[in-house]
Amino acid sequence: MTQPILVVMAVFRPSEDHLEQQMASIARQTGASPHLIAVIADTRSAPEVERAAEATGLPVTLVHCDTELDSVRAFEAGLIEAVDRADASVAAGEPEPLIALSDQDDIWHDDRLLRGIEALSDGTAQMAHGDARLVDGDGSTVLHQSMFRFERRIKQPRLRGLLYRNNITGMTLLMRPRVARVALPFPRQAGVHYYHDLWLGLIAEATGGVRYVDRPLVDYRQHGGNVMGAIDRQSGWLKSRGGRKLPDMAWLRREAASYALARFLAQSVRNRLQDAEFDGRLPSGTAKTRGLKPYLRGTLGSETHVWDALTLALRGHLALARIAAGFAVVSAGRVGWTLQQALGPARDRAIDDFDRRLYSMSPGVSPEPAKSAEPKKLTAHNYEGQVDARKEPKWTPEFTADGPSLTVLVPTLNPSEIFAGIATAVDIGLGLAQRGIPVRFVATDLPVSSAAASRGFLLRRMKSGAGSSAGAHISVHCGQTQETIPAHADDLYLATAWWTAHGAEKLIRRHGMTQPRFYYLIQDFEPNFYPWGPEFADACASYTFDFEPIFNTALLRDFFADQGFDFATPDSLAFRPSIDVTRYAEAPRTAGGEGPRRLALYGRPEVARNMYGTAVEALARFVTERNLGPADVKIVSIGLPHPPLSLPNGLTLESLGKLPWEDYPGYLAGSDLGLSLMYSPHPSHPPIEMAASGMRVVTNGFGPKDLSRLSKAILSAEPEARAIADALSRAWDMPPVTDDERRIDLASLGASMDETIDRLAANIAPLLRRDAA
Template structure:
């Protein structure tokens, strides 16, 4: 049998010469039954790929994308297309799938030897070694990436979670593995790559086989998504010591391994349940240390000992870190269950008990010596977010816009931080140096954070040049950070405004005014007290405001803040309306109509309790049951809620950003509340998706002015329930109501950044590169 091999390639801002060389190497394979699937992850390289593939004589399927895809999503999309083509062509028994990067070079026998290895081994996935070459594609740097990176040749299933030894662009696999692997487990940002997930499932089921010779030339250059790492010296000389930052890094690595182990177990369980796998076909015992709730540290410690005895010191260090975190997890859990938490619960019960009679707590014996054991350090009481935790070291050669954000970890980034990041990226694209500093939470993985941020650069930009202007720093664990006396700060929350003000005052920066990105009226986040007062105090500093929407600017003006003038910068939400309005709705979808609630119980201004009361009133008034309506909550994971009529509100939690628009096109009604002058994104996104959505008014905020699909009413359960009834009996949303003009809420974000850049021109030098 001469199998047809579908080659999946993700294309993202390619170097045309490198891409041409790669496509010619595909065309030159001794196994010549090929079909290239190119996923256009950058949204714009389709013409280039088509031209070069035609020149190379390759059969091509282009998979376009309306929005930028990271590498994992791009390969997931391409593999899904490969399965579709295999099924459409009836090629199940004579098709294989390979992965390719856009700038490497395949040896002519790469696929031929892969096919032989698959047949001989019976494995579901084979992969090979690779040579490391210079950017010119000819100069050989290392003859073996396995030797260069000290990869284990047979790590086993658990060993892959310590360090992945599979490079995607060397793989060849059977379609049955893809049916098991798709869709990939969701993640925020890129914390694991597709090759590791494929390798885990293959190792647990059909097996993984290594071809020990290099069959691909890996081109090492400045734009690699992941560059080769020299580990030939092992762990020596890296200077890592067990401190708080070390522990956080180890915890992040352990959390990822545990997540992937649990995801592998869950996927196998589902496959057994639906008949894709037979009972006993998968081998999951190596994952047990990650699956047990309170045990597993001993196995990781044994792995560390075994790896150290074999000379794999770097891997032994990783296994030791996993053991430390696993043990710490158990100790912390037991301490919370049986330690201070237990004492506090008993004391609280006794206090209530004695309040019944005699109304007083027993006094301790007078003979008991008085101690100060219960004294609390003042740092546990004072809000340290207002204090800069680092000292500026004026060693930077050029001044920069210094953006202060609470975190740079992708999993902890929400819409407000994304807006600040995009402003920083926009200024970097306009020639300014930009320094991002995490003020609240340590940076778990600098590489992951940098990749996440740079991936937000839009199409049509010189990504490498812009990336050179951007630096990321951890202001939590670093005692000093590089600075320049000409730096200008951009604060993004009230406490970072305090940080900016103190840094300027204490260290004598030339610029005594900072920019303040105001995205809500933050004093209202708190009851009257220290945080309320500190948030209010931030509005008295010497700053230039940037408002997220004119609605918020008008609210500040109405409250008498003199800095909220009509000419103050204000921009509309950065929502890609077209991405939602172009979504196709399935009017013939069977089953009950679907209502989606933006449900976040832990965020008071989203009024979760009011929303649940509204739903109860609505379904009772309309006499609805499960045959009529399905109630879904999105935004935050929470428990199910029973409602009248035998209905249950089920939580889907936070949906992956890439899946969110398509899901909204399956929703008929929406309920999204925000008791604040700032318009949250969900009502606008829902309306653009063709959903009739109910939201609340607040001060000058009335989102019904944006589209008739939005019903904006007073924030009371009776009013909201009335509006839901109106929406329930209304017609479907016509296309013209989905085309929402956001300029009513302020400048386009890009125009705002243009004006901000002009404002900076007299104060900061621009990079002319």
């Protein structure tokens, strides 16, 4: 059986002849079964790829892009797809494929993949790569037999050597999927300062090693369209040596830029590998980063670069020796600058601060400055610094879109930052896209680290069975980094937080949008997130705009109605929490055996509305009044990690932080009591999940919110410590939760998410069709 290979290719305005020749060479590979993943980086070359695939018989999967991608981001998008396909193969019990990268216009030798497979056969190496033969644009004339010899590359530079100069060419590499799983998403960069093959090579070298195949595997075309052509990087430097000037500031800046990139990548590798070992992508102890030490130290490191420079020079690699020497100079300069700062302005500030503290002891005031001293000049600053920047869209609509869309304004689209309320907003947008509504997602607050990663996350979050066309209805944009974003005069906006409501109102008013109203996803009474002041007032002001509300639960809608807001009518859209009650209600109970009972607190000290301090005070009252000790109860905190907390009677509140999603129901099923507070009209999920799991739960009421109406397993108390402690005491004495109490019907909290999106789509579709016409 041949080895399955996923070949990732970035396609950007290709020569059709070259593209077909390259795909034919991939299809001819011996000892491998290649499947092409073609990233359409120019957004328009899909037909050419499909024609070439049909002509060569090469199976292909297309990855479409919303905007043009550079080569780094294009390969990132392709690797996301490759990892998904590799995971699916493993889940189906099929052999795990390897991953190769390919340019669009080179020609692979027939054994290109086979040689890589053989190099990886020892089971430890994570990547293999090889040499290339340089040919001219027509592919017939050999310019040089070896890229390695032409560019004077070191064959085995190891980890630190890769940061002096990368020796891995992406078109020749073959790697295990684990490398890509750890490497994705690529670290952010402004423009292109490093290429994907270097980042992948660093990850592979640090997690098992890289093998070099000492023979050409590819014919590398040299023509005017190369992103990076082959260059003899040493000869020019040596030939001009006689007339070279002494190092100056321009030289130092160039060396500093190179050193900065190496240090950035070294620290990014170290941090990524730590995360990978923490979250299980790598077995503990796999990562070997000793070679990166000079870049990871706070001060020392220049001496290692000096030693490398001497070693490389003695081995005849003078250009690399020069790079290492430059790194030594910059590293030493970094330490010198740090000492200068510490012994200069920072020292003066520290001494002044100490003196102020000293004088506060006696006589209580600092000495007055001499009247003859010239007063310090105050520098005027711009008024814009006093205005909340989140309210101001940082991009300009570019009215080039073919038709109107719903533009969803969300603070972030980075997968690692999408939680809770943002996830709900994203799901509404995706649900509308699945119903045929064009949806444009715009990140308003944080730069999009990787458009490909964000788009891949959105596509994976879509419900199964959405159809292959659903992805064509969404696009991803960054309001922080894009000066313009495609728009249409008939666009609709969906605001998802109070400051995005200000942004939607300004976009509509300033640019004369046809639709005067926007949709506003209201998930809490946001003014109460702040003390009285500008943010409180601005959040309140967002409720004065012209919008159609979408409420997260009927309870929140009722709260707004109680506060006198006219837009909160019984007909206003309101959806119930997206909680899979069955997932918790059907989990077998494991609590109730011998030993102490377990009480689980939803503990988030950093989030004021979760009332961590009140919960702790109530727990202390409860265990004191009931005289409970370690033999009676074990108290744990789940939510956000925090230090252990001592409680009366020798008890300790231990924090488990955020539990893995797959372990969460089982843990709740093994707990007896729950305490989850939310000082807000919004019903949080944990009390409902705990009750469905068979726990007695104490929570608090707020305005019309009374979760005890959902189940007798939930006790709702006034939001103060004594009342909560009394409720805990009652729950302690109550019998086990029955199966009927675990079956919680959420219909009273609003329509299902699907019903809400159906109704929303029915409202939006005619507006877009009417105005588009």
